[in-house]
Amino acid sequence: MPNVHKSIVAVSNAMPVGGGLDGIVPAIVYNSGEETAHRFVEYFIGQIRNPNTRQAYGHAVKLFLSWCEAKGAQRLEDITYIAVASYIEQHPGNPQTVNQHLTAIRRLFAWLVKQKLLAMNPAENIVGRKYRTKIGKTPELETVEMRQLVDSFDVSHIIGLRDRALICLMGFSFARIGAVLAMNVEDYFLKGASHWIRLHEKGGKYLELPLHHTANEYLHGYVETATSQEGITWGKGTPLFRSQQRGRVRKLSDRRLDRRDSWAMVKRRCKAAGINTDACNHTFRATGITNFLENGGALEIAQEIAAHADSRTTALYDRRREKVSLDEIERIRF
Structure with missing residues (x-):
């Protein structure tokens, strides 16, 4: 079997x-x-x-x-x-x-x-634990930290270009790491005058989004360099984000980058940039949503971009309420 x-x-x-x-x-x-x-x-x-x-x-x-x-x-x-x-x-x-x-x-x-193999479900009436969450626990990066991280990449080689493109794609599209890693080359495409991405979401659904010009610049640079300098052939159905060859420094393989390797990459990159080492793959979803809302974006639009079924889920990524200025604290006078 x-x-x-x-x-x-x-x-x-x-x-x-x-x-x-x-x-x-x-x-x-x-x-x-x-x-x-x-x-x-x-x-x-x-x-x-x-x-x-x-x-x-x-x-x-x-x-x-x-x-x-x-x-x-x-x-x-x-x-x-x-x-x-x-x-x-x-x-x-x-x-x-x-x-x-x-x-x-x-x-x-x-x-x-x-399947009529058991007479009863012993877990059917078990009550789970109650909890209430108003703000998510996923660590986010401040705008200056995100910029610091992006600027820290050594893009003289293909692995640096790949990592920068991957992180920025998550930040600018609010995409889940699983949806980004599942992308094939045809999921990055030209539509009219703009480049778009196709994200395969849970339940067999997919979401098509226009790509932010900065994310497009980084992703295009990664794909073009992989083609011209690395000899990568981008056939239909081939993974967009590829893993590094085993035993080969700064060379891409034909295999898809997996979640564990991407998690390790994020940890390594954040540590090297001297920023929040608690960051994880999900950090860039929270960072992007908060930045979008801080700059006047609407919660319902953020919900649509993030492909959340419920706006309350999107609100968990909104960290504006956590940011209390020193001026506000100084209002306390004893």
Whole structure:
């Protein structure tokens, strides 16, 4: 079953890979019968289309089932409402993480009940942890820091050009790192007199946006240099942002840059520029939205550019309310 093996490996190495299903899925699942084991694999392969969700849910389920096995459960049928509630109660994560894990557990059991492999869903009526967020926690960069970062790139080589284009594309388009890394060369195109980008968003949707002239300048420079100096052939379906060749300094490979490498790049670049080392891939989404709003942009337009279904989500990235001037503080007089 090679395809099953590859698919499960993609679920964040959620399950150890062996010779048969008993080596792919956790023992607690396999002990419930081979049909249950098959449906378990089918759930991750066929029911979760987004690879990031698949990875997160696979990790959550792995942790939960390992905990159940450590508590003595031998089959899925041994997992009760009390077991799920106890697991959620002792979970050390923050409310968002705990609720995501609960959703992953609940959806898996709902799928197995639907397949008539289990009589009940022990997670169905478990209540998650309450929390309220008015301002997001993603670190943003001040305008001067963003400029400092952009100016710090050594663009005498292709890797510097790639990294500058990638970071600025996220900042100027509010794009998620997953959507940017998923771009192929045809997703950067000329429409009328302007260059546009096509971002593949969650749920199979895509968003087309005109490209800011600065981002276009940087992206065009990256693509042109890769073509003229690196000999890259930009055929349809080829990744726009490519990884560095292994063992080769400052050379691009044919492989797509992945999230972990882009995260490490952002950390490395910010440290070298002497700015906020807490920055991550998502930082440039928050930075772009806040800068847009500070310069008179409307929240509903920011929501549309960011492809948020709810304006409250966009508002989490608006950090203007966090910026209290010293003049305001000096109004306090004892």
